[in-house]
Amino acid sequence: MEHINNIQVVPCTSSNYLKPFTVHYSQNGTKKSWDFMQTHDSNAEKGPGEPEAVVDCYSEIHLRSCANLAYLVSVLIFNTSSHCFILVKQFRPAVYMCEWERSKPVPPQPEGEQGGEESTPAAPEEPKVQQEGKEGEEVASDADQPPASAGVTYELCAGLVDKPNLSLEEIARQEVLEECGYDVPVTKLRRITSYRSGVGVTGAKQTMFYAEVSDENQVGEGGGKPQEGELIEVVKVPLHEAMTFAFDESFPKTMGVIFSFIWFHSNMSPKYKISTNV
DSSP: OOOOOOOOOOOOOSSEEEEEEEEEEEEEEEEEEEEEEOOOOOOTTTOTOOOOHHHHHHHTTTOOOOGSSSOOOOEEEETTTTTTTEEEEEEOOHHHHHHHHHHHSSSOOOOTTTTOOOOOOOOOOOOOOOOOOOOOOOOOOTTOOOOOGGGGEEEEEEEOOOTTTTTHHHHHHHHIIIIBBOOOOGGGGEEEEEEEETTTTOOOEEEEEEEOOEEEEEEBBOOGGGGGGGOOOEEEGGGHHHHHHHHHTSSSSSSHHHHHHHHHHHHHHHHOOOOOOO
């Protein structure tokens, strides 16, 4: 199994597993573009005729490529003053497109597939989004278009490891400050573990940290870097509601949120003598 050789890296011009697309959209008046991929869905509950899964690749604003997603950091933040977890909430174009594609009866097929000729994948049929009228007024969106909330997810504070001169802890500290507004000393960051994510596409390695903050550590509102197109909302989850939140499917979230809450319940909650509602 571990005897691997004859490795060659070549352009992926045609694939039965990955189909790249770009979606253009406006968020709060700011025009953005985001590249995403359709992949084979690993969801066992997927029914006949349902679309392929959609995978985040990169934002043109952030200039993130899949190759640069190899290393990331994330931080579980717990506010000891209010006994709540600090998460971030943001719109994810790939999640939105996945939900939009799921509402269609037939997934997009590559051009020429029926004729047997190789071709680039056909782009998904464009949703009827809001367009500007002659007088600058916007036309109402089509009823079939999912609401923007369909693409919103709850996540841990996280970021790319893209600064070679900084340690993982220093990068994590910067992300906490930029996204959530808390100034946390590097020495207060506790490493939980590292793990692989996106093993079928990016093979990214993510290192997770735990940080305790208080209201005194808050030096700003957070929200990310608007100049880079980031639009992040800081969300507080009370400790006693954490496990209920983790398994409530009505709140779309990353696996990192679920895992970190379970880790906290097993390792930290006895310290505070408060039930996490398990």
